[in-house]
Amino acid sequence: MTEKNNKQNSNVYSLYPRKLKMQISAIFILIILFYFYSLSKTGSDFLLLLLDFPTIFNKLVSMFPPNWDYIPLAIDPLIETIQVAVVATTFSILICIPASLLAANTVTTNKFVYQATRTILNILRTIPDILLATIFVSLFGIGIIPGILALTIFSLGLLAKLLSESIETIDSKQLDAISSTGANKIQVIWYGVVPQVLPQFISYGLYVFELNVRASLVLGFVGAGGIGTIIDTQLNFLKYQNVMAILIVLLVAVIIIETISNMLRRRVV
Amino acid sequence: MTINEGEFVVIVGLSGAGKSTFIRSINRMVTPTDGELYVEDENILNLKGKDLRRLRTKVGMIFQNYNLVNRSSVFKNTISGRLGHTGTFRSIFNLYPKEDKLKAYENLKRVNIEKYIYQRADQLSGGQQQRVSIARVLTQDPKLILADEPVASLDPPTSHQVMQYLKRINKEDNITTIVNLHFIDMAMEYADRIIGMRDGEVVFDGPVSEVSEKTLKKSIIVRFAKMI
Numbered sequence: 405m406t407e408k409n410n411k412q413n414s415n416v417y418s419l420y421p422r423k424l425k426m427q428i429s430a431i432f433i434l435i436i437l438f439y440f441y442s443l444s445k446t447g448s449d450f451l452l453l454l455l456d457f458p459t460i461f462n463k464l465v466s467m468f469p470p471n472w473d474y475i476p477l478a479i480d481p482l483i484e485t486i487q488v489a490v491v492a493t494t495f496s497i498l499i500c501i502p503a504s505l506l507a508a509n510t511v512t513t514n515k516f517v518y519q520a521t522r523t524i525l526n527i528l529r530t531i532p533d534i535l536l537a538t539i540f541v542s543l544f545g546i547g548i549i550p551g552i553l554a555l556t557i558f559s560l561g562l563l564a565k566l567l568s569e570s571i572e573t574i575d576s577k578q579l580d581a582i583s584s585t586g587a588n589k590i591q592v593i594w595y596g597v598v599p600q601v602l603p604q605f606i607s608y609g610l611y612v613f614e615l616n617v618r619a620s621l622v623l624g625f626v627g628a629g630g631i632g633t634i635i636d637t638q639l640n641f642l643k644y645q646n647v648m649a650i651l652i653v654l655l656v657a658v659i660i661i662e663t664i665s666n667m668l669r670r671r672v673v
Numbered sequence: 674m675t676i677n678e679g680e681f682v683v684i685v686g687l688s689g690a691g692k693s694t695f696i697r698s699i700n701r702m703v704t705p706t707d708g709e710l711y712v713e714d715e716n717i718l719n720l721k722g723k724d725l726r727r728l729r730t731k732v733g734m735i736f737q738n739y740n741l742v743n744r745s746s747v748f749k750n751t752i753s754g755r756l757g758h759t760g761t762f763r764s765i766f767n768l769y770p771k772e773d774k775l776k777a778y779e780n781l782k783r784v785n786i787e788k789y790i791y792q793r794a795d796q797l798s799g800g801q802q803q804r805v806s807i808a809r810v811l812t813q814d815p816k817l818i819l820a821d822e823p824v825a826s827l828d829p830p831t832s833h834q835v836m837q838y839l840k841r842i843n844k845e846d847n848i849t850t851i852v853n854l855h856f857i858d859m860a861m862e863y864a865d866r867i868i869g870m871r872d873g874e875v876v877f878d879g880p881v882s883e884v885s886e887k888t889l890k891k892s893i894i895v896r897f898a899k900m901i
Contacts, residue, residue, distance in 0.1 A: 581740035581806070584700055585813050586730030586757025587764075594765050595753050599744040 463644070470648035478634060478650045482657055485630035488548050488623075489616035492555035497609050499556075500563040507564060508571035510579065511589075511597060525568075528561035537623040551620055551628030558619070559612045566608045567601065574600040606672045610665040617661055621654070674868075674878060679847045681840060683860040686870035692853040695870065696819045699851070700732040701725055713816065730757030733810035735839075737822035739802040743795035747786065747805050750794050751777040754812030773812075780808040784838055800831035807838055811846075818842070820852040824859070836863050857884075 418425070443449070505511050506521040533554055540550030579596040587595065624632015631654060638646040676682055684692045697703045698710060701717060709716050717728055733754070741750045755773045756764055763769065781787040784804040789797060794805060803823060810818055820839060824832035836852075840863050843850040854860045860867055861881055869877030877884070 575743075577736065577738055577740045578742045580702060581734070581736060581809075582742070582753055582756065584702065584729055584732075584734040585754050585809070586726040586728075587753070588726060588756075588761060590761050591756045591759075591764050595745070595749075595756065596742055599742050602744070 467644040467648040469645065470652055471643075471645035472649060474646045474649040475653055478631065478653045481624075481629075481631040481634050482653055484548060485620045485624070485632070486617060486657070486661075488551045488555065488620040488628075488630055489613060492552050492559060492620070493609065493613040493616050495552070495556040496560040496563050496612065499560050500567055503560065503564040504567035504571060505593065505597075507568035510572055510574060510576050511593060522568075525561050525564050528557060529565060531558070533558040533619050534622060534626060537628045538626050541627045546627040546629070548629035551623045551630060554623060554628065555616050555620055559616055562615075563608055563612050567605060570601050570604045570608075571597060603672050607669050610669055614658075614662055614665060617658065674875065676849060676851065678849055679843070680849055681843045681863065681865045682849075682851045682868060683864035683866075684851065684853050684868045684870060685855065685857050685860045687855065690870040691873040692870055693821055694873075696821050696851060696853055699817070699819055700729050700734055702734070726757055730813060731816045733813045733815035733818045735803070735806050735810055735818065735820040735823045737825045739799070739806045741794040741802055741805055741809075743793070745794060746791050747781065747794055747797070748777065748790045750805055751781055751808045751812050754809040757813065777808070777812045780811040781805070783811065783842075784808050799827050800834060803827065803831075803835050804838065807835070807842070811842065815848060817849045817851070820850065822853050822855070825855070832859065839863070 512518045536554035582596040621632045624630040786804045
């Protein structure tokens with residue numbers, strides 16, 4: 405085939421129209437330009453990062469060997485962190501059950517209640533947990549109470565969203581059958597909705613618990629108690645070997661928790 | 674139109690003829706926009722809340738897709754027929770009276786499915802699931818059974834088996850039964866009385882003996898006409 409022929413039929417051999425190709429290329433170029441613009445504006449220079457590498461490396465080396473003697477001191481705050489996560493997850497699970505039923509159109513036929521609940525839950529979800537924790541710390545003072553409150557509210561929004569969506573996808577014919585026996589609303593929920601969503605519900609609960617363990621750690625940095633608080637202080641005192649010890653404890657704890665919850669999840673789903 | 678106590682009525686008609694709407698109006702799964710509908714001398718069109726639930730305990734329903742709660746056991750599905758007679762608290766904690774549990778078990782025995790009592794409902798075959806849903810309806814102690822295309826998802830032998838159970842229950846317990854079907858031959862075999870519907874209108878109403886060659890032909894012609 406000659407080159408001329410090729411050119412004539414070029415729009416046949418291409419999967420996309422030429423105009424679309426041009427548009428997509430233009431968009432890509434714009435995005436790449438935006439990356440470089442952001443890099444130069446924020447002063448993040450990759451070359452500088454490479455030149456700084458020895459300092460970074462030295463800092464990493466200063467974390468080793470971890471200060472094993474510090475581990476016993478990290479256990480109590482770790483337990484506190486897990487307790488915060490357990491309490492917050494329990495509260496949010498309890499509150500999310502009625503909330504998610506009200507926010508599911510298979511159960512709540514009243515449009516106003518449905519929309520209102522959805523809106524409230526959406527607002528709850530947009531507030532970052534660290535902001536909630538900062539507010540509660542300033543209201544209630546330093547300690548675990550603000551941590552629990554912040555995580556409860558944050559995971560309530562998340563859990564209710566996940567659960568209400570799985571309630572919306574259930575088979576409503578099974579609910580019809582239950583209500584055709586003369587059952588009232590609560591009985592329909594208990595006999596028709598609960599069996600259908602229970603596995604997902606348990607799975608979401610465990611997921612939110614794992615999430616809360618990690619989140620309660622970050623919240624410690626703003627004074628909401630737990631292991632985050634001691635990481636913060638050790639970092640400020642430049643005790644990097646202590647920080648490393650805490651991180652190792654944490655890693656082990658997180659792995660154990662996730663293994664247990666994965667085991668539980670496999671049993672129910 | 675009046676349906677008498679103890680009758681076995683089959684409603685035939687094409688898809689979209691209004692059979693389901695008709696049958697679902699009787700337990701108010703849908704609400705007719707106009708007219709009057711009496712169940713045991715009570716106009717049911719304006720019933721709400723508690724009265725509506727009382728009506729539904731009297732009117733049992735069997736569905737095309739069985740509509741069992743898939744993840745629950747056969748027994749739990751059957752006992753859910755008692756929900757309308759049981760308080761909310763008792764039903765949540767499974768505190769059913771002993772005679773209710775016995776009744777559910779007896780009804781499972783009547784449709785020969787008692788050996789699967791603790792199996793999950795979705796592990797059963799279609800015919801078995803429909804039998805469980807018959808047991809659920811029986812456990813309800815209904816005055817009237819509505820069956821909305823009960824055999825449309827089943828193969829012919831299983832269909833006959835399900836229809837035979839319905840017929841036997843109708844005769845033995847004197848429960849008025851209204852069934853939707855789209856096979857006229859099956860309707861002829863089991864019904865006491867046939868109601869034909871087309872485009873939302875009743876076009877035939879009479880005992881099986883009155884269904885003549887002519888009406889049959891007409892419905893077949895209509896069926897072909899719709900298919901084309």
